Amino acid sequence: MSEFELKSWTSESVTADLERAIHEHRLPPGTKLGEDELGEAYGISRTLVRAALLALSHRHLVTLRRNRGAFVAQPSVREAREVFEARALLEPRTAKSAAERMTDADLALLHTNIADEHVALDAGDNGRALFLSGRFHVEIARIADQSTVEAFISELISRSSLIIALYWRRRAALCETQAHHALMDAFADRDGPLAEQLMKSHLLDLVASLDLQNTAQPPASLREALNR
Amino acid sequence: MSEFELKSWTSESVTADLERAIHEHRLPPGTKLGEDELGEAYGISRTLVRAALLALSHRHLVTLRRNRGAFVAQPSVREAREVFEARALLEPRTAKSAAERMTDADLALLHTNIADEHVALDAGDNGRALFLSGRFHVEIARIADQSTVEAFISELISRSSLIIALYWRRRAALCETQAHHALMDAFADRDGPLAEQLMKSHLLDLVASLDLQNTAQPPASLREALNR
DNA sequence: CGCAGCATTATTGTATACAATTTTGTGCCG
DNA sequence: CGGCACAAAATTGTATACAATAATGCTGCG
Numbered sequence: 001m002s003e004f005e006l007k008s009w010t011s012e013s014v015t016a017d018l019e020r021a022i023h024e025h026r027l028p029p030g031t032k033l034g035e036d037e038l039g040e041a042y043g044i045s046r047t048l049v050r051a052a053l054l055a056l057s058h059r060h061l062v063t064l065r066r067n068r069g070a071f072v073a074q075p076s077v078r079e080a081r082e083v084f085e086a087r088a089l090l091e092p093r094t095a096k097s098a099a100e101r102m103t104d105a106d107l108a109l110l111h112t113n114i115a116d117e118h119v120a121l122d123a124g125d126n127g128r129a130l131f132l133s134g135r136f137h138v139e140i141a142r143i144a145d146q147s148t149v150e151a152f153i154s155e156l157i158s159r160s161s162l163i164i165a166l167y168w169r170r171r172a173a174l175c176e177t178q179a180h181h182a183l184m185d186a187f188a189d190r191d192g193p194l195a196e197q198l199m200k201s202h203l204l205d206l207v208a209s210l211d212l213q214n215t216a217q218p219p220a221s222l223r224e225a226l227n228r
Numbered sequence: 229m230s231e232f233e234l235k236s237w238t239s240e241s242v243t244a245d246l247e248r249a250i251h252e253h254r255l256p257p258g259t260k261l262g263e264d265e266l267g268e269a270y271g272i273s274r275t276l277v278r279a280a281l282l283a284l285s286h287r288h289l290v291t292l293r294r295n296r297g298a299f300v301a302q303p304s305v306r307e308a309r310e311v312f313e314a315r316a317l318l319e320p321r322t323a324k325s326a327a328e329r330m331t332d333a334d335l336a337l338l339h340t341n342i343a344d345e346h347v348a349l350d351a352g353d354n355g356r357a358l359f360l361s362g363r364f365h366v367e368i369a370r371i372a373d374q375s376t377v378e379a380f381i382s383e384l385i386s387r388s389s390l391i392i393a394l395y396w397r398r399r400a401a402l403c404e405t406q407a408h409h410a411l412m413d414a415f416a417d418r419d420g421p422l423a424e425q426l427m428k429s430h431l432l433d434l435v436a437s438l439d440l441q442n443t444a445q446p447p448a449s450l451r452e453a454l455n456r
Numbered sequence: 457c458g459c460a461g462c463a464t465t466a467t468t469g470t471a472t473a474c475a476a477t478t479t480t481g482t483g484c485c486g
Numbered sequence: 487c488g489g490c491a492c493a494a495a496a497t498t499g500t501a502t503a504c505a506a507t508a509a510t511g512c513t514g515c516g
Contacts, residue, residue, distance in 0.1 A: 035498070045471045046498090051282060058286045067477050067498055082376035089377065090317055148310035149317065152380055263468070273501045274468090295468055295507045 009042045011051040017042075018052060022061050022072055023134060023161045024127030029074040033062065059155045061162065073162055077212050080163040084207045087156050090149055091137065091203060095183065096196035097144035102187050106143045110187065113139060114180055121177075130161060136180055140199075160206075167210040179205060237270045239279040245270075246280060250289050250300055251362060251389045252355030261290065261298040287383045289390065301390055305440045308391040312435045315384050318377055319365065319431060323411065324424035325372035330415050334371045338415065341367060342408055349405075358389060364408055368427075388434075395438040407433060 009017075018038075021027045033053060035046045042049070053070045056062035063073045075083065098106075113136050120128040134157040141150035179202040186195040237245075246266075249255045261281060263274045270277070281298045284290035291301045303311065326334075341364050348356040362385040369378035407430040414423040 036496095047470055047472090050279075050498095054279060054282055055286060058283060068479095069498065079376065082374055085374060086318075086376050086380065089321055090314075093317055146310055146313060148307065148314050152314065156376075264466095275500055275502090278468095296509095297468065 009044050009048070011048045011055070014038075014042055014044065014048060015052040015055045018056060019059070019061060019158060020131065022056075023158050024131045025161070025165050026127060027072050029072050029162050029165050031072040033070040033072065035069070059158065061158055073159075074166060075159060075163050077167070077214060079159075080167060080210065080212055081207075083156055083159050083163060084203060087153070087160070088200065088203050090153055090156070091140075092196045092200040094141050094144045094146060094149055094153065095199035096192040097146065098140045099187050099190055099192040099195035101145060102143060102190055106139075107184075107187060110136065110139060110143075110184060114177065114184065117177065130164065133176065133180070134158070134161060140183075163210065167212055169209055169211045176202070176206065176209075237272055237276070239276045239283075242266075242270055242272065242276060243280040243283045246284060247287070247289060247386060248359065250284075251386050252359045253389070253393050254355055255300050257300050257302040257390050257393050259300040261300065263297070287386065289386055301387075302394060303387060303391050305395070305442055307387075308395060308438065308440055309435075311384055311387050311391060312431060315381070315388070316428065316431050318381055318384070319368075320424045320428040322369050322372045322374060322377055322381065323427035324420040325374065326368045327415050327418055327420040327423035329373060330371060330418055334367075335412075335415060338364065338367060338371075338412060342405070342412065345405065345408075358392065361404065361408070362386070362389060368411075391438065395440055397437055397439045404430070404434065404437075 018027070018033075027033075035049050035053070038049045038052075039046050053062055053064065057064045057070070060075075060079075061073055063071050065071065113132055117129050117132040117136070120126075120132060137157050138150060138154045141153045144150075179198070183195060183198050183202070186198055235241075246255070246261075255261075263277050263281070266277045266280075267274050281290055281292065285292045285298070288303075288307075289301055290298050292298050341360055345357050345360040345364070348354075348360060365385050366378060366382050369381045372378075407426070411423060411426050411430070414426055
């Protein structure tokens with residue numbers, strides 16, 4: 001390892017890097033994000049670290065507790081439900097629009113995305129697979145040519161990753177790739193209504209695969225102390 | 229006026245204060261928001277001003293241009309359309325949920341909100357009337373008990389205020405109060421489907437009242453230079 | 457008189473210093 | 487030995503200093 005810094009980080013790129021780390025579960029919910037610690041890690045001052053943490057808190061990926069610091073967010077059961085209800089409002093219609101606007105280049109890109117996900121899965125890199133799985137949804141919004149909705153979905157996807165980390169029921173491999181394949185078929189046929197229906201079902205399946213029965217979440221602060 | 233500061237502003241309260249000023253058109257689109265200027269106005273350092281501007285930029289109410297400063301956002305025609313498409317995805321269903329959960333206290337609150345709007349309108353305070361008109365929509369999301377969707381709608385409402393400032397066709401009084409009254413009737417009857425339909429129509433009417441034909445927006449930077 | 461190039465000024469970008477608060481550690485007393 | 491009070495350390499909150507960049511104005515030449 002070189003003594004010199006290889007990259008000059010900006011506030012935005014640090015935000016993106018942290019978001020990806022959270023999305024990939026390299027930074028699990030509850031992890032303390034110390035300002036000095038991060039500043040040293042990226043070779044920047046606390047000023048820029050704080051800007052990044054502020055940005056992440058606005059996306060509900062990080063919780064800022066006054067005079068206590070920043071922590072990777074731990075969505076409550078309530079919040080988990082709300083996130084998926086919001087996704088249910090936004091994504092099916094967006095999938096419909098995407099199907100109707102889909103170009104061959106878009107199709108190829110989505111295919112590549114799914115292929116990469118399988119590669120990551122086979123390599124045992126579940127974090128990367130989860131990230132790519134989320135990217136699939138964001139790409140659909142991009143293809144629908146709705147950048148405003150895309151931004152909302154992008155946030156909801158990242159928050160969903162935290163929810164999965166906390167409430168995912170099975171430890172087995174992600175079985176949702178089937179749903180994505182089915183969506184691909186609808187996209188290939190430019191079948192908007194089918195894509196809408198498939199996305200709706202997909203989201204319902206996702207919620208069903210979560211354990212959202214608990215009214216309280218005991219693992220929250222305890223886990224944090226034990227795992228670190 | 230006292231020489232002493234009456235309130236100690238925090239980053240959050242400054243953000244809220246600026247957002248309201250933007251929402252009420254006291255700070256029109258394109259207005260330069262100088263850091264020193266704001267810092268002096270609120271009696272805080274640039275550190276906190278920057279945190280507030282960063283927060284507002286994340287809500288797309290302020291545009292940050294590197295090394296040039298912060299400006300009240302000037303949504304493009306494209307963005308304007310997208311904002312209302314996003315609202316069309318979120319608000320009708322939310323209105324339906326709200327109607328089904330509506331308590332008498334909620335109804336009373338909405339009534340008060342509308343009454344206040346009329347008072348502001350009669351007093352010629354169009355900015356306040358516009359703000360209250362937006363609050364009506366946000367309150368509905370709150371009543372629907374969906375804080376995640378509420379946050380999205382809140383942002384979209386504020387952005388809509390900028391859109392209205394730029395693209396509002398008639399200069400006459402806001403004629404949308406009728407739509408809100410109709411919604412109130414549906415709410416009073418706890419008629420979810422009707423509320424959903426009325427909200428959908430209301431949003432369509434709103435878009436129709438805008439002039440979104442222009443492909444380019446010449447008044448953007450020119451206006452800024454002339455008006456200031 | 458007009459414009460190019462440079463110096464000056466103003467504003468933002470980043471780092472650092474200091475203050476405030478919380479957390480942690482220690483010792484005394486019951 | 488346990489618990490409370492106080493002190494020390496660590497961390498965040500805010501302000502300020504300095505650096506970098508862009509905007510402005512001036513001067514001299516054509």
